[in-house]
Amino acid sequence: MGSNHNHPAPAAQIPTSFGHELRACLRCRLVKTYDQFRESGCENCPFFKMEEDHEHVVDCTTPNFNGIISVMDPARSWAARWLRIGKFVPGCYTLAVSEQLSEDLQMLCQEERVLYVPPKRV
Amino acid sequence: MRRRRVEEPDEIQDGEYEEEDDQLIDDGEEEYYEYMTKRGNSTRKRSRSSFIDDAAVEDNEEDDDDEDYGGGGSRSKRRNSRRKGECFFETQAVEDGDEDEDEEEEADGGEDFIDYGGLELPEEDDGRRVHQRPLHEPEDEYEIVRRLEERYSRASRRESDEEATGIGQQALLPSVHDAKFWRVKCVAGREREMAVCLMQKSIDRGPDQLQITSVITRDHLENYIYVEAHKESHVREACKGLRNVYFSQKPQLVPIKEMTDVLSVESKEVDLARDTWVRIKTGIYKGDLAKVVDVDNVRRKVTVKVIPRIDMQAIATRLEGREAGESRKAIAPHPRFMNINEARELNIHVERKRDPLTGDYFEKMDGKLFSDGFLYKSVAMKCITAANIRPSFDELEKFGKPGEHCDDDRMISLSALSGNRKKEQYLKGDAVIVLKGDLKNLKGRVEKVEADSVHIRPEAKGLPRTLTVHEKDLGKYFEPGNHVKVVSGTRKGATGMVVKVDQHVVIILSDTTKEHIHVFAGDVVECSEVASGGGVTKIGDYEHRDLVALQNGGRKGGQGGLIGSTIKIRRGAFKGERGRLIGMISQTMWRIQHHTVILVDMASEVRPQCILLGLHCTSPMGDANATPYQFGMRTPMHGMECAG
Numbered sequence: 001m002g003s004n005h006n007h008p009a010p011a012a013q014i015p016t017s018f019g020h021e022l023r024a025c026l027r028c029r030l031v032k033t034y035d036q037f038r039e040s041g042c043e044n045c046p047f048f049k050m051e052e053d054h055e056h057v058v059d060c061t062t063p064n065f066n067g068i069i070s071v072m073d074p075a076r077s078w079a080a081r082w083l084r085i086g087k088f089v090p091g092c093y094t095l096a097v098s099e100q101l102s103e104d105l106q107m108l109c110q111e112e113r114v115l116y117v118p119p120k121r122v
Numbered sequence: 123m124r125r126r127r128v129e130e131p132d133e134i135q136d137g138e139y140e141e142e143d144d145q146l147i148d149d150g151e152e153e154y155y156e157y158m159t160k161r162g163n164s165t166r167k168r169s170r171s172s173f174i175d176d177a178a179v180e181d182n183e184e185d186d187d188d189e190d191y192g193g194g195g196s197r198s199k200r201r202n203s204r205r206k207g208e209c210f211f212e213t214q215a216v217e218d219g220d221e222d223e224d225e226e227e228e229a230d231g232g233e234d235f236i237d238y239g240g241l242e243l244p245e246e247d248d249g250r251r252v253h254q255r256p257l258h259e260p261e262d263e264y265e266i267v268r269r270l271e272e273r274y275s276r277a278s279r280r281e282s283d284e285e286a287t288g289i290g291q292q293a294l295l296p297s298v299h300d301a302k303f304w305r306v307k308c309v310a311g312r313e314r315e316m317a318v319c320l321m322q323k324s325i326d327r328g329p330d331q332l333q334i335t336s337v338i339t340r341d342h343l344e345n346y347i348y349v350e351a352h353k354e355s356h357v358r359e360a361c362k363g364l365r366n367v368y369f370s371q372k373p374q375l376v377p378i379k380e381m382t383d384v385l386s387v388e389s390k391e392v393d394l395a396r397d398t399w400v401r402i403k404t405g406i407y408k409g410d411l412a413k414v415v416d417v418d419n420v421r422r423k424v425t426v427k428v429i430p431r432i433d434m435q436a437i438a439t440r441l442e443g444r445e446a447g448e449s450r451k452a453i454a455p456h457p458r459f460m461n462i463n464e465a466r467e468l469n470i471h472v473e474r475k476r477d478p479l480t481g482d483y484f485e486k487m488d489g490k491l492f493s494d495g496f497l498y499k500s501v502a503m504k505c506i507t508a509a510n511i512r513p514s515f516d517e518l519e520k521f522g523k524p525g526e527h528c529d530d531d532r533m534i535s536l537s538a539l540s541g542n543r544k545k546e547q548y549l550k551g552d553a554v555i556v557l558k559g560d561l562k563n564l565k566g567r568v569e570k571v572e573a574d575s576v577h578i579r580p581e582a583k584g585l586p587r588t589l590t591v592h593e594k595d596l597g598k599y600f601e602p603g604n605h606v607k608v609v610s611g612t613r614k615g616a617t618g619m620v621v622k623v624d625q626h627v628v629i630i631l632s633d634t635t636k637e638h639i640h641v642f643a644g645d646v647v648e649c650s651e652v653a654s655g656g657g658v659t660k661i662g663d664y665e666h667r668d669l670v671a672l673q674n675g676g677r678k679g680g681q682g683g684l685i686g687s688t689i690k691i692r693r694g695a696f697k698g699e700r701g702r703l704i705g706m707i708s709q710t711m712w713r714i715q716h717h718t719v720i721l722v723d724m725a726s727e728v729r730p731q732c733i734l735l736g737l738h739c740t741s742p743m744g745d746a747n748a749t750p751y752q753f754g755m756r757t758p759m760h761g762m763e764c765a766g
Binding site: 011014015018020063064066067068069070071072073076077078079080081082083090091092095096 | 296303318320321322324325332335336338339382384385396417418
């Protein structure tokens with residue numbers, strides 16, 4: 001595989017604070033603040049168009065998540081691969097989110113031919 | 123694009139052709155293939171037979187050719203080989219690439235046969251130009267290899283994605299070649315900050331500078347972060363300069379078998395989302411049902427709304443400076459919706475506040491926040507339990523509409539509220555209805571029950587005999603007119619006829635009490651049995667028709683004789699209610715059967731003194747102190763029988 005020769009994708013924005021404002025994208029589990037999502041959307045899921053409408057931020061992200069993982073090198077990290085975020089840009093992610101994407105948004109993912117895996121319930 | 127590796131033996135070549143052709147299609151070189159078919163359609167039939175014959179003839183010759191020519195090979199030879207291999211396969215159209223060369227000279231030879239229309243011609247020209255180029259230029263071996271590698275690498279990468287999802291986690295377990303986890307100590311409360319700091323550092327330094335690949339923090343694990351790196355020295359190097367990370371304790375290597383545990387999240391940890399039902403474990407609200415309003419993972423706290431247990435009087439006296447008789451009551455006040463005007467009347471200071479985050483308005487009184495009758499309080503996550511919460515019908519009813527009693531609304535909100543309930547048990551033959559998904563509103567009967575899914579036989583025609591539905595998409599179904607029995611919950615044992623059904627809630631006309639009772643569909647089964655005596659034929663040790671000896675009989679307050687009699691409560695939270703005294707646990711604790719069939723055991727609320735003071739006995743004698751041994755007077759035995 002020639003992947004090692006590729007230049008790494010630019011990292012996602014790093015969260016600027018750690019309080020209530022932190023939210024996680026329901027599809028890729030990227031963690032940023034509400035304002036950051038509002039400004040520049042989700043780097044892995046541009047089709048959600050969060051920068052266009054603040055409602056999208058509320059629909060596509062959640063403040064209910066558990067654990068943080070900072071991924072510096074998604075291609076080489078075993079943890080990122082295990083969590084299936086190895087194909088995403090470097091950034092801060094969460095281990096698990098509590099909610100599912102709404103059905104409409106799941107359809108959008110299908111149309112965009114991107115993978116969406118709902119959170120597992122034990 | 124059909125290139126063959128000239129050096130390999132024939133047998134494999136054939137196989138490769140097949141692969142290549144398949145790859146051709148998978149890789150999206152469909153358009154080339156389609157282009158070729160378009161071009162080739164006209165000429166396919168014509169060429170096929172001739173090529174087949176050619177191949178058969180040329181077969182042996184080709185072997186020799188291969189050996190002689192080794193690498194490279196001339197263009198014409200290549201053409202021949204191509205012809206030879208491909209003609210064995212269905213994709214005859216591909217062969218026509220050969221003919222293209224010929225036909226090019228003939229100026230649109232193939233196109234005479236089919237009229238593609240103006241639009242399509244330019245497209246074909248492009249295709250031809252792009253794909254024909256290699257035929258004219260002498261091809262370098264290395265070019266071939268490079269292109270093939272590109273093609274295969276793309277395919278395998280995509281496959282590994284899909285495989286990983288398909289196979290599941292088993293394939294992704296860590297190996298000895300993967301980086302390791304090192305558990306590093308850090309200042310409590312700063313774990314997330316450190317993870318983000320390291321991320322920033324990695325970005326600042328540039329790719330591959332900080333030789334760590336990830337940093338993990340767990341909400342429940344204070345003081346530690348996990349760093350993923352091949353060597354401990356990399357970890358130390360990366361954390362150099364970070365004040366909140368320290369190496370007084372050596373970084374601990376996490377054993378391979380425990381690596382996945384670092385990343386696993388208990389589903390119940392994440393379950394504390396907004397609107398989940400929880401029960402409070404400590405304090406005066408212990409055991410009370412509450413609804414999560416907000417979750418703060420950083421401080422490990424949740425804000426919940428709960429029915430307030432407030433003693434206004436005590437607050438008023440306290441605020442006025444007077445000392446309350448008992449500074450803290452042993453028993454919590456009865457749950458009652460907050461009426462803010464009451465507080466104002468008692469001159470307790472009430473402040474109106476606005477929550478900046480949600481924009482909702484709250485009334486603040488005595489340091490507590492109230493809204494819409496509920497108390498909003500912040501509790502630690504440790505004091506909350508979210509597992510197996512099974513709110514009883516009455517609890518949900520109370521929660522649903524504080525104060526109002528609009529029947530329809532209540533039904534709907536109750537159905538929605540019951541979402542958190544445990545699994546329902548389905549028995550073969552149960553009538554069910556599909557609640558979600560494409561098959562919504564389909565009725566059927568249960569055929570077979572499995573762990574998560576249920577097989578049902580649908581009533582509608584035109585459907586397969588049995589369908590498999592996930593158990594959470596299914597609900598029990600009852601038609602008005604069905605005779606049913608309640609098998610769990612507070613109404614257990616009651617039987618009756620279904621009057622109305624609404625999603626999860628069923629209204630039944632009880633056989634015995636002739637009143638409407640609301641129960642969850644999950645607690646009810648179809649049954650022709652009719653309950654006798656209100657379904658309560660056994661209380662404690664006593665059963666219907668048991669012979670008993672009266673105790674505490676006689677004069678002492680007439681208490682013994684009261685058992686079985688209806689009493690009216692004059693004080694306390696149940697003031698004004700009537701119930702039947704069915705037992706005495708002690709002189710000061712009585713058990714009263716309230717008309718809703720809850721065995722109320724509220725000694726605090728129903729102090730015998732309160733009752734005796736204003737005793738109103740509806741026994742025929744009308745005199746509380748009369749001896750119980752008079753003719754016509756109700757005795758416990760007699761009373762029990764009529765307890766329904």
